[in-house]
């Protein structure tokens with residue numbers, strides 16, 4: 001009688017639901033990219049100035065307002081989102097630069 005051995009592959013380990021995510025937001029070409037971000041509470045937004053000129057990261061939306069200030073080329077700033085809602089990010093240097101962040105539970 002021959003024994004049959006079944007080998008099983010270890011499954012891919014998926015990030016747990018509570019694991020905070022990271023969203024990278026670029027600034028090249030006078031635009032934040034992506035133009036809209038869907039995040040969850042606890043996630044971190046990483047603003048990377050991947051452009052060759054300075055930009056700025058300002059949130060003026062009531063309840064979320066913060067000024068991450070001027071960002072020189074190559075620099076990064078981070079912001080962890082702590083509550084649900086939606087807010088706009090703008091560059092005070094280039095008024096056409098916007099991105100919208102929607103934070104879900």
Ligand SMILES: [Cu+2]
Pocket residue numbers: 030054055056091092093094097
């Ligand atoms: Cu700018």
